[in-house]
Amino acid sequence: MRGNTGSARAIPVMFDRPELDAILRVYGRLVMSGDCKDYAIDGLSDRAVFSIFRRASEFPLYRIEKVPANARKQGAWKIIAPGGAILKRGHDLANLLKFFDKRRFQVID
Template sequence: MTDQPDLSQGENSMRDGSSVVDLREYQRNKDPLPVTFHRRELDAILWIYGRMVGEGEWRDYAIDHLKDKAVFSVFKRSGEMPLYRIEKNPKLAAKQGAYSVVNVNGMILKRGHELRQVLKVFDKTLKLVE
């Protein structure tokens, strides 16, 4: 006989005061999932990318899923700095908007709450040439 109370079958506690933790739950809490683009977001981005490739403006891209943001980078040549970065930062969703387009110099060209509106920065306007 011991002074310790009897443990029921459903409890995850050990007799020494430690507890049993599910390994998957521990990993999820320790390493949160990275921010990613959803399918509809990627469709919108890749539609613009395909149009710009067809025009000869862009040639390569890279996608980065980081802890705090997701980044779609576009390149003129694969060995250079990205011409543009399309970023999704959920922490800014309530403030300035989660989506932004950043140029090679780091200047934010457009920011907003809706990705399609932000991507309009790549729409070319017709200019009158005299």
């Protein structure tokens, strides 16, 4: 029988099914519009990250992060630009994802 050596790993933070469904709907719209072609999901000890890429070999265009430790402060959710700037932050994922509404990406002639 093995004892606890103190090196037990923390359970990583992940997206639950409704959260991931909402994020993937937005990602699907971005793929259909040609704005992106790849994504990555990371479950870390303190956050879950959904990265959206234009191409797989580049830096992510956007990162959608869930940080439960910030839930009571500025909100558990944020969208981060490639340079690290926080584009939007909030408590509600649905409101946060409105950042990607179609009207934001229309080309004006």
